[in-house]
Amino acid sequence: xxxxxxxxxxxxxxxxxxxxxxxxxxxxxGEVSVIAFGTMDDSAIAELGKAGATKVLKVTDAKLAExxxxxxxxxxxxxxxxxxxxxxxxxxxxxxxPISARVAIKVGAALGSNVVDLPDxxxxxxxxxxxxxxxxxxxxxxxxxxxILVLKKNAAEIKEDGGAPAVEEFxxxxxxxxxxxxxxSTDKATGDVLLPEADIVVSGGRGLKGPENWGMxxxxxxxxGAATGCSKPVSDMDWRPHHEHVGQTGIKVxxxxxxxxxxxxxxxxxxxxxxSKYILVINKDPEAPFFKAADYGVVGDAFDVVPKLTEAxxxxxx
Amino acid sequence: xxxxVCITHVPDTTSRIAFTDGNTKFDKNGIQFIIGPYDDYALAxxxxxxxxxxxSITAINVGEAETEPTIRKALAIGADEAIRVNAxxxxxxxxxKQIASVAxxxxxxLILMGRESIDFNGGQVHGMVGEILGIPSISPVMKLxxxxxxxKVTREIEGGKEYLEIExxxxxxxxxxxxxxxxxxxxxxxxxxxxxxxxxxxxxxNPMNVVEVFEMPPAKSGVKLVEPDNLEELVKLLxxxxxxx
Ligand SMILES: Cc1cc2nc3c(=O)[nH]c(=O)nc-3n(C[C@H](O)[C@H](O)[C@H](O)COP(=O)(O)OP(=O)(O)OC[C@H]3O[C@@H](n4cnc5c(N)ncnc54)[C@H](O)[C@@H]3O)c2cc1C
Ligand SMILES: Nc1ncnc2c1ncn2[C@@H]1O[C@H](COP(=O)(O)O)[C@@H](O)[C@H]1O
Numbered sequence: 001x002x003x004x005x006x007x008x009x010x011x012x013x014x015x016x017x018x019x020x021x022x023x024x025x026x027x028x029x030g031e032v033s034v035i036a037f038g039t040m041d042d043s044a045i046a047e048l049g050k051a052g053a054t055k056v057l058k059v060t061d062a063k064l065a066e067x068x069x070x071x072x073x074x075x076x077x078x079x080x081x082x083x084x085x086x087x088x089x090x091x092x093x094x095x096x097x098p099i100s101a102r103v104a105i106k107v108g109a110a111l112g113s114n115v116v117d118l119p120d121x122x123x124x125x126x127x128x129x130x131x132x133x134x135x136x137x138x139x140x141x142x143x144x145x146x147x148i149l150v151l152k153k154n155a156a157e158i159k160e161d162g163g164a165p166a167v168e169e170f171x172x173x174x175x176x177x178x179x180x181x182x183x184x185s186t187d188k189a190t191g192d193v194l195l196p197e198a199d200i201v202v203s204g205g206r207g208l209k210g211p212e213n214w215g216m217x218x219x220x221x222x223x224x225g226a227a228t229g230c231s232k233p234v235s236d237m238d239w240r241p242h243h244e245h246v247g248q249t250g251i252k253v254x255x256x257x258x259x260x261x262x263x264x265x266x267x268x269x270x271x272x273x274x275x276s277k278y279i280l281v282i283n284k285d286p287e288a289p290f291f292k293a294a295d296y297g298v299v300g301d302a303f304d305v306v307p308k309l310t311e312a313x314x315x316x317x318x
Numbered sequence: 319x320x321x322x323v324c325i326t327h328v329p330d331t332t333s334r335i336a337f338t339d340g341n342t343k344f345d346k347n348g349i350q351f352i353i354g355p356y357d358d359y360a361l362a363x364x365x366x367x368x369x370x371x372x373x374s375i376t377a378i379n380v381g382e383a384e385t386e387p388t389i390r391k392a393l394a395i396g397a398d399e400a401i402r403v404n405a406x407x408x409x410x411x412x413x414x415k416q417i418a419s420v421a422x423x424x425x426x427x428l429i430l431m432g433r434e435s436i437d438f439n440g441g442q443v444h445g446m447v448g449e450i451l452g453i454p455s456i457s458p459v460m461k462l463x464x465x466x467x468x469x470k471v472t473r474e475i476e477g478g479k480e481y482l483e484i485e486x487x488x489x490x491x492x493x494x495x496x497x498x499x500x501x502x503x504x505x506x507x508x509x510x511x512x513x514x515x516x517x518x519x520x521x522x523x524n525p526m527n528v529v530e531v532f533e534m535p536p537a538k539s540g541v542k543l544v545e546p547d548n549l550e551e552l553v554k555l556l557x558x559x560x561x562x563x
Contacts, residue, residue, distance in 0.1 A: 067480060069445070070454055092441075094475045098455060101445025104411060110526035111410065113440040126530065131438050135335040137533040138438075140409075143526045181454040181484040188478030196476055200562065224563060242460070242495070243474055248331050248436065249355055249494065257562040268331050274535065278560045280552075281541070291541050296555060300546030312549040313563065 001030030004085035006076055007048065008095055011190075012041040016197050017091035017153055019051045024149075024156035025089045026052030027118055033057060033083045035076060035170065037064055049165040051158055055083075057170035064174070066183040067095065073102035075172035080107060080146075082170075088148045093196065100150045109146035116152050116275070133248050133271035152275070153196065153254045195244060198227035200257045201276075203246055205231040205269075207262020207283065207302060211239035216306045217261060223310050229253065231263045247272035262302045265290025282306065319373035319464075319486075321364045322426040324417055324443070325392050326354035326407075326435045327385035337532040344532070353388055355499075356432025356458075360490075362497035363462060364430050365396035371464065374398045376424065380407045380416045386515065393510035394502035400515045408525035410438070414446030415523040421451060427486045428469075433458035433493040444491040454484055457491025 003025040007018035014036070025032045033055040034048050045056055057079055064071055076099055080088060088103060090096040092114060104111040112127040116137065120126040124141045130152055131138045195201065202221040204214060214228075221228045228244060235245035246253055248268035258276035262283060263269060270293050273279065281294040284301050291297050298305050329335070329349045336345040353361065364375045377397035379385050382404065389400045403416040421429060434441035441457060448455030460479070461472035464486070471490065473480045502510070544552040556563045 067475075069456075073445075073449070094458070094473070097441040098445040098457060101410070101414075101440075101442035102449040102455075104442075105414070105446050105449035111440075111442065112527060113410070113438070113442060128533070129438075131532075132329070132335045133436055133439055135535075136337070137535065138529045139531050139533065140527050140529040143524075143528065177452065181456060181482050181488065183480055183482050185481045186475070186478060187481070188475070192477060194476045243477060243479075252439075257556065257560065267334075271331070278556075278562055280556070291543075293538060294541040295538065295560065296552060297541045297543045298546055298549070298552065299543060305546050305549070308546070309549050309552065312553045316550070316553050316557065 001087070002083055002085045003028055003030050003032050003087040003089055004076070004080050004083055005032060005034045005053070006088065006090040006096065006099060007034045007036040008091070008093060009036055009038045009040055009044065010194070012039060012044060014044045014047055015091065016158070017093065017151070019047060019158045020153070020156050021089045021091050021151055022048060022051040022053050023159040024118070024151060025087070026159060026162070027156060028087065033085065035059065035079045037072060045165060045167055050160045050162045052162045053165045055166045055168065057168055059170050059172060061171055061174070068178065068181070068183070069095070069098045069102070070181065071174055071178040073099050073106065074175060074178050077103050077106040078172050079170060086146050090150055092150050092152055096150055100148050104148050107146050108144065109148045110142040110144040111148045111150070112140065112142055113150040114152045115149045116155050118156070130275060134252060134274045135271060154277070193225065193227040195227045195229055195251050195253060198253070198255050200224045200226035200259070201229050201253050201255045202226045202259045202261065203229035203231070203263060204234065204261045205263030206233050213303070214240070216310070220259070220306055220310045223313050231269050260290055261306060263290060264288050265293060319367065319371045319428065320424065320426045321367060321373060321375045322421055322424060322429045323357070323361050323364045323375060323377050323392070323397060324429065324431040325357040325361065325377055325379050325388065326432065326437070327351050327379060327381050327388040328354045328435060328437050331355060331436065341532045351388055353391055354432045354435055356434060356491070356493055358499050359494060359496050360430035360432055360492040361392055361395055361397065362500045363492055365500055366497055367428070367464060368396070376401060378403070378417060378420055380405055380413045382406055389515060390510050391502060393513045393515070394506040395500045396506065399513055402515060402517045403520050404517050405520035409527035410440045410442045410446060411527070412523055412525040414443050414450060416520055417443065418447045418450035419521050421447065429487070429489040431489065431491050433491040441491065444489045448489045453488050455489040455491070456482060456484065458493040459490040460493060460496055462490055462492070462496060
């Protein structure tokens with residue numbers, strides 16, 4: 001059995017969610033090849049190997065330097081064919097979703113999305129997916145010889161005991177029709193921990209009163225190596241950028257720890273965070289609905305609790 | 319400009335989800351169904367584009383008869399006609415094949431969808447329809463403006479935005495703030511009753527992802543409260559009990 005993983009790079013490094021996809025594929029059993037677009041640091045190749053890849057197909061063709069979903073999809077389908085891969089595994093993301101969809105049609109594969117665990121193969125091939133925006137799961141049978149699995153964060157733990165992979169330059173056959181949509185520019189925060197990738201998320205809500213009060217959220221996040229998030233009204237009022245908005249109509253996160261500060265816990269907000277491993281809620285209202293979904297809670301004023309918590313974490317480190 | 323808008327019929331975002339029949343069926347008891355919130359953005363943008371550029375809007379849903387009130391709502395908001403493909407939307411591939419089959423005969427300049435359905439959250443039907451039709455699909459789209467035959471599109475990516483230029487026809491999966499949701503007015507509701515809603519049979523394609531059983535997430539065991547003046551205790555719990563910091 002052979003598995004192809006579509007891996008995403010971020011400033012030369014492999015995204016954590018893609019390393020999870022590699023280790024997931026290793027656990028599926030079989031040879032794991034990886035396809036990645038763009039320039040890749042040597043350390044990134046080593047990391048892919050440790051996570052379980054035996055082969056890395058590097059695509060450095062200048063024509064494919066910008067995100068190009070149609071061309072990437074054609075290349076991934078071509079690589080599946082070339083590697084004789086029956087499986088494609090990738091992380092859910094703004095690239096992973098459309099590429100998986102297009103490749104599914106190209107190669108005639110069954111597709112499982114929002115997959116949270118390894119499949120049950122005792123009879124057929126059954127995957128567990130998160131549905132209703134994290135409110136439930138579905139166990140479904142994937143039919144057909146070829147399968148595509150789109151993983152939610154934390155579907156597998158990243159392994160670290162693999163060896164060095166074989167590296168191969170891969171130049172896909174590009175087609176003119178695949179260049180109909182042109183990325184003219186991108187506007188991207190650099191250096192920050194990306195919200196969907198983050199292991200810890202510190203989120204603020206309307207309880208913080210205004211954008212000028214986000215300093216303490218950022219400090220706590222920095223101390224924890226966390227990403228920052230927010231509730232919908234906060235991004236609607238432009239206190240924070242839209243790509244930080246968490247919930248039913250925003251980013252769905254599944255970090256190990258989600259810290260909610262001054263967020264009431266409306267069902268639409270909970271929908272985006274309820275697959276977090278642990279939830280810590282800081283809210284001055286003991287009746288805030290968020291406490292019902294929380295593992296840990298502090299009833300208190302955020303302006304008092306958050307700086308003190310940052311200090312307590314610092315103190316415990318030293 | 320001819321626009322096709324794809325709408326889902328889904329439980330309201332405040333719904334508590336439950337299952338019946340040994341966790342094999344969705345429990346519709348007490349559930350209010352709505353147009354998917356992202357599909358609502360797609361429809362609202364379609365109405366604005368029609369105001370600017372003229373043309374017509376066709377709404378399509380793949381679903382059984384129960385979805386008709388939701389389709390009528392799309393007609394009340396501003397679609398000119400609607401199509402219901404009479405089938406249970408079992409998986410994304412099946413749905414995509416139905417929509418693509420309608421789109422093939424329709425000569426649409428633009429196909430607008432939601433960024434994702436809020437039942438299965440796949441975010442995949444747009445890519446699949448795009449691949450079947452051989453046209454680009456862009457999602458999630460925050461801004462979409464059309465001049466002549468060319469569109470300028472803003473797509474959200476992790477940590478930022480991507481700006482694209484693209485010729486019609488193409489598919490966009492919409493999200494906020496592409497347009498303001500539109501609430502049907504009285505005239506819209508009245509005229510929706512007489513607008514055409516054509517029911518057609520599905521293609522013979524089979525789904526490839528078939529749900530066997532649903533599960534609920536394990537219940538939380540209850541919150542551990544820590545006093546605001548004892549945060550050292552909280553740090554200890556996070557470190558030694560949860561092991562997350
Ligand atoms: C279709 C639809 C989709 C939606 N999608 C989303 C979504 O994706 N994400 C989302 O977040 N929302 C979403 N919402 C909105 C949601 O219903 C809530 O309105 C929203 O989450 C509330 O945001 P909030 O908790 O920040 O604000 P509020 O509800 O105003 O809560 C503020 C909280 O801060 C607390 N507080 C105040 N002062 C302090 C203080 N000094 N210290 C500590 N705590 C304090 C208060 O006790 C309160 O609990 C959606 C709504 C709809 C209708
Ligand atoms: N049954 C359906 N009928 C019509 N359109 C649909 C259906 N299912 C999904 N779509 C469209 O495809 C988009 C993405 O859905 P999904 O891939 O399921 O997340 C939705 O927002 C709708 O616009």
